[in-house]
Amino acid sequence: MSVGAQGGARGAIRVAVVEDQPLFRQMIAALLSAAGRFDLVGAWPDAASAREALSGRQLDVALLDYRLPDGDGITLGRWLRAEQPGIGIVLLSATDNMNALLDLADAELRGWSYLSKTSSLSSRGLLTALEATAQGRTVLDPALSERRSPRRGSGLDALSPRQFEVLELVAEGLTNTAIAHRLGIADRSVDNHVSTIYQALAISADGQRNPRVEAVRRFLTETA
Template identity: 55%
Template sequence: MPAPPIAPPPPDPAIVTGQLSILDVMIVEDQPLFREMLAVLLADQNGLRVRAVASSTESARHVDVRTLDVALIDLRLPDGDGIRLGRELRLRRPGLGILVLSASDSISTLLDVPGSEAAGWGFLSKNSSLSASALVYAIRAVAAGRTVLDPAIRAQREIRRNSPLTRLSRRQREVVALVADGLTNAAIADRLGISPRSVDAHLNAAYGLLGIPASRERNPRVEAVRSYLQHTTSSWTSAG
């Protein structure tokens, strides 16, 4: 069955304040129609410069990764794997935001990215009904180092029985789920109608219940998203 409708993302603070930074985005997608559609869609958005290629080989041949801020990469490419390409690009451009695109619910493939590298990675399904504004929000989120899961797929995931997530209160699970959607604490507070201080408190409590230690090497928000992936299962059924 198709995914349920999801709430639109909060306004991008940079857009609201008029301080929009320009992001250079590369699309790596082998399906010509989908590649062209993405390129046209994103080229119409303020603050994005877009280049599109069809393969890993073309990305290396035609695009200087050092000039990029974000790469949108198909999970299955004719000459490689999207996760592998993303990690290779990161070696040449540390901090590059990576959004993986897939026609199926392969969201757990993000667990193939080591936790120490997972900040700034995201997953979007080609089958979900993301709007242009939601796509741009996801691009800006990974560019800022946040982890993003497709909200429609994330909403379809079910918590495993006896997993650490069952220790969390309903509100704590809501907050962790919205972190997985790539929202900032301020945006989560606005979405749930609570204060940013309450969001901090819920997150810190969730970190403790999930056994996420304080560490300079690991971002606790990223670790919370990885825990969410590890301890949930998919009930998503693709329409195609």
């Protein structure tokens, strides 16, 4: 059953939620409604009801359970993207499997994020991820990212500890300014680190690929 649509404030981020667990769905809906900067379009328990309700609706971001009774969040997210190419998609999963995002082609990955229900997911972290994803950034669950380390012999293995730390924060969806604040260093230092990381990994902004998205993919494929 849908939670009634909210008449959000002008400029509020329009969010849809698809989550099959009733209590979790209601808690997320209440959190979004109370946050003040989100317009909760509705919340549904499965892909079929969400498709019926959301066809033709305008959204900024969708929060989708990775496993649904009648499908999965990636398939539903792709359908939403076909309806609205600019929409952000946040996958919420009970399993710690960020590599599910690797099912997406390079051109699709921008604006897709992954959060785990079983890690240190917080209300603040969820809202921040929704905002960042609505802006087109890709956010990987911070608690899961922090457990990963470079695969031996990979491109990431050649990065310095500080460079890998910066890349990890890029993968968590932070802007360079936010990374600088987190690490207590100058914005210019972060800019230099990011440029060096791109060079070391042979990542270029050629107009076809977003270098930050490519960096996130490399983080997923070259860590364990």
